[in-house]
Amino acid sequence: MFRSVRPKAQQTKGAKDPVLKSIATIKHYEQNDFEMLSVNGRLPTFKKFLYDRSGEKCTSAKLATAGFCKHGKKDEPDAICLFCGKVMSFDPDDDPWEEHQSHCPQCPFVQIGKLDETTWTVDDTIHLLSALVTRSKKEATLQLTRELSSMIETMTQKLSL
Numbered sequence: 100m101f102r103s104v105r106p107k108a109q110q111t112k113g114a115k116d117p118v119l120k121s122i123a124t125i126k127h128y129e130q131n132d133f134e135m136l137s138v139n140g141r142l143p144t145f146k147k148f149l150y151d152r153s154g155e156k157c158t159s160a161k162l163a164t165a166g167f168c169k170h171g172k173k174d175e176p177d178a179i180c181l182f183c184g185k186v187m188s189f190d191p192d193d194d195p196w197e198e199h200q201s202h203c204p205q206c207p208f209v210q211i212g213k214l215d216e217t218t219w220t221v222d223d224t225i226h227l228l229s230a231l232v233t234r235s236k237k238e239a240t241l242q243l244t245r246e247l248s249s250m251i252e253t254m255t256q257k258l259s260l
């Protein structure tokens with residue numbers, strides 16, 4: 100699930116109603132998009148990453164620098180690019196930036212091609228933040244639409260009984 104990669108996702112767990120939960124998720128994304136723009140926001144999502152322990156080439160620092168956040172279960176080497184939404188499963192000797200470039204040539208982060216954030220122009224920053232916000236809101240809105248459709252279906256079934 101997309102939101103599981105966000106470090107503060109527990110904020111949305113309190114809501115039991117699926118629609119309220121989806122709305123909370125949208126608000127959560129709004130609060131965290133700016134944070135995820137930076138490698139310092141993405142790196143903490145890889146807490147106790149599988150390949151960091153064994154001293155492999157594909158480290159959490161390299162993954163975060165290449166635009167990725169942790170995705171999926173703790174013991175799996177999966178990561179997601181929040182700019183293009185690509186989920187990838189990495190091998191210990193992978194170079195995350197090379198993999199990102201070869202699998203996602205259309206990704207806005209890949210197209211800008213500047214791993215060092217201090218070299219970003221204002222236009223680069225706006226372009227990347229815009230990609231993040233658009234992607235995360237689209238994801239959350241789709242989830243909300245699914246929840247509402249499910250509710251309507253359930254209500255329709257109850258009314259027809």
Ligand SMILES: [Zn+2]
Nearest residue numbers: 180183203206
């Ligand atoms: Zn990407």
